[in-house]
Amino acid sequence: MALTDSDNPASFFFKGETGRNTRGLLRLIILCTIAAAAVASRLFSVIRFESIIHEFDPWFNFRATKYLVQHGFYAFWDWFDDRTWHPLGRVTGGTLYPGLMVTSGSIYHLLRFLAMPIDIRNICVLLAPAFSGLTAFATYLFTSEMSESPSAGLLAAVFMGIAPGYISRSVAGSYDNEAIAIFLLVYTFYLWIKAVKVGSIMWGALTALFYGYMVSAWGGYVFITNLLPLHAFVLICMGRYSPRLYVSYTTWYALGTLASMQIPFVGFLPIRSSDHMAALGVFGLIQLVAFTEFVRYQLPTKQFQTLLRASVFLVFGGAFAGLVLLTLSGTIAPWSGRFYSLWDTGYAKIHIPIIASVSEHQPTAWPAFFFDLNMLIWLFPAGVYMCFRSLKDEQVFIVIYAVLASYFAGVMVRLMLTLTPVVCVAAAMALSQILDTFLVASSPEDNSTDTSSSKANGAPSTANGSANANAIKDKLAAAFSPDTLRSTKSPVVGIYSYLSKSLIAGAITAYLLLFVLHCTWVTSNAYSSPSVVLASKLPDGSQHIIDDYREAYYWLRQNTAPTAKVMAWWDYGYQIGGMADRPTLVDNNTWNNTHIATVGKAMSSREEVSYPIMRQHEVDYVLVVFGGLLGYSGDDINKFLWMVRIAEGIWPDEIKERDFFTSRGEYRVDDEATPTMRNSLMYKMSYYNYNALFPAGQATDRVRGSKLPAAGPELSTVEEAFTSENWIIRIYKVKDLDNLGRNHQEAGAFEKGNKRKKAGKRRGPRVLRVE
């Protein structure tokens, strides 16, 4: 022993108390490195473009954060925003999840307190990467609860750190609720597992605390609200009821529900909405089960026990029937539309076009799973299978989580986000099992003394055990023929051989390297575009930035009155509010379907119909996105059918989707476009004056790939105010009523010098003036 110790001085650090400390320190360093990698891989967008808030929703969060920092917490809590949803306004303080803003606000004030004044924008931009580092740490803790192997946790942490499925929502600048919510989700799960394992009120209360934070941060908290009760319910059904479960569940439910009700937006939903009823039901059930257990403990009679079992199910059935009744009678809010669309993917398309129109609510295409998770997706089932091998309470949780999250991720693209943590955990468990098996395992030792290997006696098998020949083979060979062929003594094939180990280790390393490559590539190419700025490559390979959005928003900011109302499709509402600082009619918070439908109607009707709507809503400017010149496919003409559908949902008599398709059912913008299409305000505003860019008759729409009619559309009630460099954004000013009381068509004709026809011979009875 002493010899080996002196042989290998490093082993001092790997043994005993110091060894544990060293491993702990190593683990910490590794975790910090993982967190650094997680942060670093999310900085592509900042390096490529600039420190800017991305996409749509983050602009609202950013604006709200600025309001919070500027006006203080209570003003934020009671914030009535009169610059959105004109003229309805939005009770913003009561209709948002404040967790994100409050988090960055606290960081802002903390840094100021530490004499590090940092611009709030930079805090917002970098919040998501910072929290992704924490998520990696939380994943490590969560996985360590699942698996004995210490490598599983580290692997899970690194997977979580760089998996594109999570990066997609947490690159720098993607300042959305998910940025902190995934960390809270994983951490809440970790605390829950800990609580169930230990059965202590403290861990249950901590679970509730983080659950409350989660509720304040993201609407996806409902996932936790249903997953934890489901876990408890499954455990009870498996006959694994224990006082630990009782303590942790009741503590979590009571405190967590109270905590969640403190958020104004949630309010009384936990006791009124159907989405939350499962948690309440399981809470009731667990009381009954506990009571039954108590009684059974007191009176251990078999008949009595069955009687009680029966009564439990009776009560459960009664409670369920009561729930159904209350739902039908309307006391409990019916299931929300988003909930239905989780079960029936076609539901939203028929009933709530506004939900279906959001691209992230579409069902997931199968390549997305590979794209977002790469090799984890095929390690995932193995990991879940391994949970069945040692099916303790926490493994049951992983199984349930895996099943539910897989289903939801298949239904909605955005729920890939909730699937990613469990995939990382399960894959890490599978991979660590493989690695442990192949790297650590040594050949079983031979008891017989006549083994040829000199190192066999007492040498630490873990350190250099791989040198041992295949002992079983040896033994067998020895048993059959004492002096046999040399080749059979130390075979190169077999589980314990260097060859197989290096093969497996090499393959795994290759896979891991490929995974890193894939993650980096996906992050860099797919998820790091701010989508406020479009990047393209010039023929010489240099980057060309198309900055039309900001150009137009700054034009609005600098050239219009501060209270000028801008009408645009709701996608751009938050950006106009954030970048142009102008009131909008509708924005990405799609709470009022009718108001959005009104805008849809104004866009899809003739000018004579649209004008009164715009007057009534005091619209000053109309903004449309047009990609025809550049070939930018995310423009309003491509979204137009959703406007029509949403408007049709409210005014089925006035707007009909069928009218926008040709008789052959095609959606066209060229000569064959239907009159309804060509007279719609959206079409006119998109193609107004577009002909002027081309030689006569050559105007082409590069998105739809079609030639446009020779004569462009005429506008009378609005006039062109601004068109951005690449024509992506076009802004029109709504004209005032004509000073002489004519309608705009007549006024326009007069301006052009067309003389009005004299009232010649009248036909029919004379219309007399009455006064």
Added chain:
Amino acid sequence: MQLRLLGLLLGLLAFVSALSAQGGQLLVVLEEQGERSKYSQFWSDLEARGFHLTFRAPKDTSLALFRHGVPAYSHLLLLPTQSKGLGPALAPNLIVDFINAGSNVLLALSAESSVPSAVSSLLLELDISLPPDRNSLVVDHFNYETKQAGDKHDVLLLPSPELAGRKGVKNFFSVDGLIAFPRAVGAVLGNASPLLSSILKAPSTAYTYNPKDEAEGVEDVFATGSQLSLVTAFQARNSARFTVLGSVEALQDTWFDASVQTPGASKATQTSNRAFAEKLTRWTFMESGVLRVGTVQHYLNEGIQKGVTNTTSLGAAVDVNPGIYRIKNDVHYSIELSEWVGDHWAPFTPPQSDAVQVEFSMLSPFQRLDMRPSATTPNSTIFTADFKVPDQHGIFNFFVEYRRPFYTNVEEKRTVTIRHFAHDEWPRSFVITGAYPWISGIWVTVAGWVGFVALWLYSKPAAAKVDLKVGGAAKR
């Protein structure tokens, strides 16, 4: 900068000297300068009222309605011309721009000279149609002047306009006696435009007739009776005024104080053309029927501000015209209105059976209230209304829209935000009696829990002690 100041000063000077609320620069377009003397009384009347008259022929090269992009004159008087067109300086587009810029036009027509097509197309834009025959005039076999037009019946003698019958209409044109309209062109007004109103309609026995028509009888008349408007007022949305006078001869000296006689009358009377011309030009050139909005105030009518009428009495404590209110707030709204009378601003009193209303609206009015005149100052009347903000948050407008014929438009919009209750503005739970069961429930639960814990701790089995005691007993 200096030039601008000078311009401002000059404008002020003009304002002081003229009786018009707008300015005294009047452009008279007259084809034959020799005809100027026919209207000498009319000119001298105008000049006596402080107008600065500029005479130009329509095709004069120095004639321009605009100078440096702004109207060069406050008012325009167009007299009929013999030529078919009005020339490039008076194209219909330019006249419309002139009106859109806020200037006023008085257009006089005559059946003697054909109406230029530019003018008739301009009038069509205002929804006023003229007879298609260029020489049509209005005749009346019952209300004609017997002395000079005894055989042609083409000089109408009409009494003063009756406008007071309509709600909210004040008659700015009433004169004593009869007004003569020689060889008038009658116009037909469209039914759609609310901006149009007739000042003087032809009597029910009048009709249009083309004296050059060979046919014996009139088969298809252009219009008859009171559908024919002899004097028409058009007030654009920006309150610019456009008046069409059917007979230019009514302004001539010969008719200003002619002695006339109707067929039924026993003796001759003097015409009141002079008085009518004065009233008509007073109205057209913004000397009457002009309203002005003074101070608009709205503030909370709650707490210490309740019932306050004079906001200066409380000092700076009154938050006047705040941008935001809460739902169910009591608010006070007041608006100061003045009317221009001759040479000064006077308190405005709406006509009988009419009231100035204020709307509190978001998409549609939530409140529409008659305002009461609460106080008058030497120059204005203060109209006020007190009301409760509806239980609906949003962006609302205090909107006073007072549009009446012959008055300039009053359109005053003040936008305010109505917010919801803040978290600390609700009544506390102990104030609500209905909440007592719940509050007591909470405290009973708390007390019960504390009691239970106390009982539990008290009744904890003292296991170790028992052991000790047993041990001790054994020792004993």
